[in-house]
Amino acid sequence: MIRLKVNGQERTFDGDPGMPLLWYLRDVAGLTGTKFGCGMALCGACTVHQNGEAIRSCTTAMKEVAGTEITTIEGIQPMHPVQRAWMEIRVPQCGYCQTGQIMQAIALLKDNKNPSDDDIDMTMSGNLCRCGTYSRIREAIHTASKELAGKERA
């Protein structure tokens, strides 16, 4: 029996401990905001937070998340400045990869409050977007960074 917390809620799982967290979230817990893109941690569509750190849920087995706290896009409440920036800059086209992008961006800004273009490129290059919204993602991260900085000063 694996115990974990998902978006603040205690959960247990007694299925295949090798099942990737992604498929537990999507097929078992019904949290479909986290997306399947490659299954090999190559695209970042499945990005969630484990104890606040961004991880790829498609290659993280359930046994590896036992006793930890998982946050998915559904657990980002109320709306985060990153999400607001995504709306202001109108980042998404198809939108499929964007929840993973947003989870990665939130983690980036937690560690680096004022990232440079190069910092953003470095961290966000693990998240693929076939529609090609990268320049807007970079812009939105700068926008969110400014909002977060403003909040801290206030």
Add this chain to the structure above:
Amino acid sequence: MSIVENVSRRKFLAGGLATGALVLSARLVSKRLLVAHGEESAGAAAFDPTIWMSVAPDGTVTIVAHRSEMGCGSRTSLPLIVADELDADWPRVRIEQAIGDPKYGEQDTDGSHSVRSNFELMRQVGATGRSMLISAAAAQWKVAASECSTEPHFVVHKASGRKLGYGELATAAAKLPVPKKEDLKFKSRKEWSYIGKESTALFDLPDMVTGKAIFGMDAAMPGMVYASIEHPPVLGQKIKSYDDKAALKVPGVQKTVVIETVTPPHAFKPLGGVAVIGDNTWATFKGRRALKIDWDSSPHSSYNSAEFRKTLEATSRQPGKVVRNVGDVDAEFAKAGRPGAKIIEAEYYTPHLAHVSMEPPVAVAEYRDGKVLAWAPTQNPQAVQETIAGVMGIKKEDVTCHVTLLGGGFGRKSKPDQVAEAAVLSKQLGKPVKVTWTREDDIRFDYFHSVASMYMKAAIGADGKPTAWLQRTVYPPIGSTFDAAARYADDEMGLGWNNLPFDIPNHRAENGPADYHVRIGWLRSVANIYHAFAIHSFADELAHNAEKDSVEYLLGLIGPDRIVKLDLKGDEAEDDKSYPLDTARLRRVTEIVAKNSDWGKRPMGKGRGLGIAAHRSFLTYVATVVEVEVDAKGRVHIPNVWTAMDAGTVVSPDNIRNQCQGAAVFGTSLALFGEITATNGAINQSNFNDFVIARMSQAPRHIDVEVVKSEAPPAGVGEPGVPPFAPALCNAVFAATGKRARELPLAKMKLV
């Protein structure tokens, strides 16, 4: 009644997706009138506003989106046109996604024509509603309709200062006759409040950033089982034998089901293979790895990319079928011995590409009592109906296809083979089935963008300009997917080959035959990719040969402002009437990007260079300048891109910028990295490690887009940004390094 079913199904399937149901009793136009109207103008194209929109007594306006959202904005743009003419308040508009149904006309969200083909129809729908609401208010106030006007969501009688909300008028308006089109009053361009404005974002934006948006991957039906399918590694291979004992021992795996191997024409039929059925997606993936299948050989088992390339190139050196002829290139080439005249030849090659939309193919379907209900991320729900009907021997009308959001499409999701797989499996299993393709399935079993070989030959006059230009293109055509005997690319000729816009007195375009060995399909901008690569690389080669500036030379090729006379047939001839090839527009976008990029004035250090290409596709004119920096290790960086797009009348300028920015990244992927190859008929690539698409660090850093202001009819937006990118990039690489790329991807070329 299909919409009622639609709403209830949606609620049932997707929870919060649809919160307010359509209020049928308050439909703007009564069914009785609808029937009368239909009798008047028989046929599927009869205008019927009730299928497109309704106004509820609470003022909620529901507009039906009949085309799919895959990232190009169609699901927002078309309803926005209705809302503008209706003079609706956009925040009070709901969008209901249409099921597949011929009553909506053609529904294939491809070819960059959603807005182009529906602009006037959507305006008519909105203007009809507005007219009926005005009539209802005028009747209530006992004034002439001509004295009334609207402001968003209200009818206003200025003389008396009265106004009534659309919701208050809905029930009365629904009883009125539908006005004729010639009696409608359309807004003037100046009165448009949404079309061409910056104020409106994608309708689904809030759901997209919170994870609430429902894609095909997220669709579910109660009691469904999951399926993952081991397809034949080579197209057409049959199963000799298989052993599923180990697969069935995987926890969560229920059983395996064989799907018969497809026979040509492949169309959108299931490929065949062994499906692993399970309690969840992971179990089916794991079960598949434990399958042992012995495959027969296929006629395509001899397909090897390196050898196939030689065949294509050999064909391209032979005369082909003539698709456009101006003057006499042969006579001009024969004069090449004269002093000052010169012949230049070049061959270009581009490989197969895969679509790799971020959401792999996926679908849920249920077969019950001879009918199929499907939920799918499809660009073409009517193709879902037709395909499933054909495969299962049922009537098209008995297939209901709901359309989710698409996690990218790029042409892949015009082909609903995975939806048919789900339907076929559901019939065998007696319960709803969700089929999920892995990324490996997606890459190995795509409908590939064709591998292509182009041969170019020009005779150069004393002024450095070509006096004759021969272009020949060879590749397995998309037609082979639907007719195994098809060897010529008839349908692709309009995609940048039979419409060269250059001012050259002698010109011939040809197409040579080729056999297919994989399923060939449309990929964003399709044959324009290799056609534009060859034409605009060659143009730049000629510029350098003439020792002229590339922009100056290109403007010389485009020549004086004129309408280019084309020899076209069918739909292309029809398009040519409304959208003649106007070189002034091509010149203008070229001049804009030259100016925006400081062409000729921009400081270029070592290893830096600019390249340009200007190409018309999907009736839209686009020019792109790419700046590259080639580092000491030969890696290509793209600090800047400038694009100008003239797509005629524009619904959403910001969406155009987004599409062009995306096209630059898409172009980067195919120019630098993209290549699909086959060995003994099987595809060598499998995931993002070996089929590479641009990451943020590899994509252009800055992408400047200028949307050209135009009152011409609306043209394509989603695709036309792609074709000029690769040649502009390769021309920039030449400027930076002196190395000419005659094949893609550039990653294979040693630049230092």
